[in-house]
Amino acid sequence: MGILKSIFVIFLGVFCLGEIFRFNLGNNIYIKPIDIAVIVLSLAWIAQEYRYIKKIYKDTLFLPIALFIGTMILSLSININNFSQNEVFVAFSYIVRWVLYANLYFIVKNFNPKFKKKILYMLLVVGAIFTFFGFVQYLFYSNLRNLYYLGWDEHMHRMFSAFLDPNFAGAFFVLYLFFLLGILFYSLNNNKIKQARFIGSISIFALISIFLTHSRSALIMLLIATVIFFMLSKKMKWIIGIILVSVIFIAISSKSFNIENINLFRIASTEARIDSAKIAINIIKDNPLLGVGFNTYRYAQIKYGFRNPTSSNVSHADAGTDNSFLFVMATTGIIGMIAYLNLLWSMLRESYSNYKSYDSKSIQKYIGIIAMTLIVGIIISAIFINSLFYPFILIWMWVLLGFMEKK
Template sequence: MHTKLSLLNVLFYLCVFSLSLNQYSAIFKSGEVNVYLFDLLIAVFVVYGMLVFLIKKQLTFPKSYIFFIAFTVIAGLSLVSKVGLLEGIQLVASGMYFVRWVLYLLSGLVVFNMVKSSFISTQKLFTVFIISGLFISLAGFVQLVLLPDFETLDPVLGWDPHKNRLASTFFDPNFVGAYLTLCLVFVIEKLSVVIKAKDRNNFTPLLISSFVLITAIFLTFSRSAWLMLAVVVLIYGIFKYRLLLVLALILVFSAYFFVPRVQTRLSGTTDPADSARFRLVSWGNTWEIAKDNPLLGVGFNVFRYAQKDYGYLTVDTFENHSGAGADSSLLFILATTGVFGLATFMIGFCKNPSSNLLPLITCVSLLVDSQFINSLFYPQILFLWLIVLGISSSYSLRK
């Protein structure tokens, strides 16, 4: 049994590594169906992990997952209710999105049971994701040197024309900024343990890690990521480290007055496409779709085809990477699964019995960030927050 559990750990590490590669792990991509190595590895991890714990008769569920299971049932029903209206490729694409959600939910369940059975510690989990964040940050620094302007990429690929912004392996500064912010939270959690234990050997590496991650987040020039980071600092500052608030204010004012692009970015004049305005349009479009389909939504995830039917997507924009989502995760859930789906999801996401700050910070910061991008369902971020909410519901985060 030891061999099986060791293999399970290896599979988990491979999942995190492939998730860190992100777009570089693509196996097949089309406008409607994308297959990545990390999706396949997570499927293997889930199947093997479920078998291991079922055979041992040790499979248990975190309390918060009850509501996510209810959400999954509602999402499945919403999709099934639209089967007769979907063509072959549309049903396949929407079905694969649902399967991905189920697999990622189960991956969090497997990790929860690994922690519960002491096969991996929460501190080791934090370390793995910190290493992932550092890898992505370093890859982002390289990207800024080799590919600072995404306008040089073929427009057929569907990427936004980001210029001089850290996008790393994600090819998107907003999502990579959100992921790195969560990795920074893990650094702070480990630092709190190290400081209490007076562990000088690990203090310096963690301090350097925080500097690297903060620098990378800053270089994304993503307003949503900066806001998410501000929420993290605010919560830690209020509940734990008042000095952190002072340091953050000094850094913010210094960046604002000494880095001109920060001023223009915050005022919204840097982006020629005026992304803030397009975000308002996305919110309005999503609300219109949700308003017309209040109970079960348009189907999980039939959103791309619903947008096309409403005339919000043209032939040129139908296959864009953002076509299947909305610039607000909560509006996206409402539009695709209705009020019942949104209610069960929000209860599962926000209701957590842990007294630790980690789930609170994860939930609040992600909820804020997810009002500007669909971060709650972005694979790398989805994998991470499902694990956090699972392990924090019943077990000490200090171990």
């Protein structure tokens, strides 16, 4: 195994650490092990595959990715005089991070088919470890009250695993579930019965994990993704099964709805999301064309008086709004939104092309199904949480998209 492949394996291993380890570099810059890993991986890729880099502009997703990167940089450049040098530096560092994560698509795509197949099984293991850690956390560390001073919500009686947030963990569990189901159906269609049984067993735990997050956004994401996945797989009867299991879960958990954190009809978080949307809309009204500058949202809120810069209450939510699309509009404006929607559409188009180009015996058929389900699922999730810009969901998305191969 070459150096680049070895680094990629380490990178996937670091993924399991989630948000458990993060280091404050000062000036509102936090770095996680996964950030360090993706930097090393990208540098190794540039050093080893510089010839391929010259050809990436021919990739169908290159232009949509480049256009959105351009709008991020343009929005920040236009607003550069509205913020201090430190604030601009922090904002630009997050643009760099987004670029590094997007680069995973090109890195994975350049791997040979044999190693890509190994990566699929590595992802299966990574997700299984994350799920296992979630059950351990749920049983022995059921709330984050002791980390409240660091900006984490309490999340009592909920599974949040290594992400320390049940909503993002729930979104990931949904993505992992349909990744597993895609591999499961591929295994069944190729008579790999033992493999199918093993993956089916893990799928059950992934489904249970979704419910234990008590995340409404994850449940909505699950239901929509279920319809998309099984329609594309032409297994409509499974839709009824997933919906039935969800209804049973809601019926059983309703006995505990007196506990606010796991009440699916809780009002406090709904009101918080509405307030978050109102703030974003106010900022959008004043900055419709190019927004306030990508990732300057925290500083814009302070200027508008929505956040107190001297407050002792730390929050990881200050840098964005709950709705990813409002976040894009507020920070990059209409131009950025058009560029971003074009990117999402291009991803869906490529996934559909992959789906239509192969028969049910090919893994590429199911990669297309998984990718389309993934994109639609994240879009639904992004209405409620900022999942389109959450690092670990971005990583999972770009890596899976990198598997697609034109016939």
